[in-house]
Amino acid sequence: MxxxxxxxxxxxxxxxxxxxxxxxxxxxxxxxxxxxxxxxxxxxxxxxxxxxxxxxxxxxxxxxxxxxxxxxxxxxxxxxxxxxxxxxxxxxxxxxxxxxxxxxxxxxxxxxxxxxASLADLSATKIQVIQDRAEMKDYIDIAELLNYLSLEQMLANAIAVFGKEFNPLLSLKALTYYQDGELPQLDEKIKQMLLHLVNQIDLSKLPQVTIQSSQLI
CATH class of the missing domain: 3.10.450 (Nuclear Transport Factor 2; Chain: A,)
Incomplete structure (x- = not known):
């Protein structure tokens, strides 16, 4: 790329x-x-x-x-x-x-x-970071990533990368709550897209992802 x-x-x-x-x-x-x-x-x-x-x-x-x-x-x-x-x-x-x-x-x-970092690894960190902050740029990034990876794949990537430290439910909640920080100004089309995708998620059916290494390089 x-x-x-x-x-x-x-x-x-x-x-x-x-x-x-x-x-x-x-x-x-x-x-x-x-x-x-x-x-x-x-x-x-x-x-x-x-x-x-x-x-x-x-x-x-x-x-x-x-x-x-x-x-x-x-x-x-x-x-x-x-x-x-x-x-x-x-x-x-x-x-x-x-x-x-x-x-x-x-x-x-x-x-x-x-x-x-690879797109897969960037997707994992991006879907995780929304648990810690409410910044519009992260939601814009996730919306763009969805042109390349499914939300299911991003969640599975984060589970593999962060292990038990990552709770996918917290990210799904963050993707549907827009009252904190800059998020009230987030584009309405992005909000509706994320709400729709989150409502379709079945966490029991996420793909299995294997890490390549426990070291970043």
Whole structure:
């Protein structure tokens, strides 16, 4: 699948070619990874995930494109930096010590030399994250993913990736409740589509999915 790098905002686009300096144990996940694959919206940050733990200050010192950037979040296995390019801000986050699995091998790009998560793995994380937050972008992403994967498949993917930590009922509830956060402004067509699909779900008939590895890369 050819990546849609033209969807990147100016700062992210300028930073894109520098991302090859990212340590090879990190994989690009999140909304930007999905938008790069599907081209359906802009996303303003880069989220890198790793199964391995890391020390944030050491990581900061070892990545050239982070130098002189602002550390907006720093904690155990977590680092978020705000990077200026073309007088605009790009946000890059690193999350380590993650314990969930993957379904497929990430795609290894050549320019920049980074790994990007598969569509199946991105679908699993996207259907899980709506349990933790009510942001319109996630529902827009799920609506777009439904052009490629069924809701049953996404739920099955998340069950495989997260194991007992994922309760599909919570995601189904989140997909039908639009009163929190930005969700009252969600497009009515998306709401109706999601309601219709959720009402058709039989959790006892989800496909069986096998993980490829317990490590993200």
């Amino acid at each position: 050819e990546l849609k790098i033209d969807i990147l905002p100016t700062a992210q686009y300028r930073l894109w070619q520098e991302l090859g300096e990212t340590p090879k144990n990190f994989v690009l996940y999140g909304g930007t990874a999905l938008a790069l694959r599907l081209g359906h919206r802009q996303s303003v940050d880069f989220d890198f995930f790793s199964s391995e733990p890391f020390e944030p200050n050491e990581l900061y010192k070892n990545i050239d494109y982070l130098q002189a950037s602002e550390k907006s979040q720093i904690s155990k296995n977590t680092l978020t930096c705000l990077i200026i390019r073309q007088n605009e801000v790009a946000k890059v986050s690193f999350f380590g010590g993650l314990s969930f699995a993957r379904l497929s091998s990430p795609e290894i790009l050549s320019n920049p030399s980074i790994a990007i």
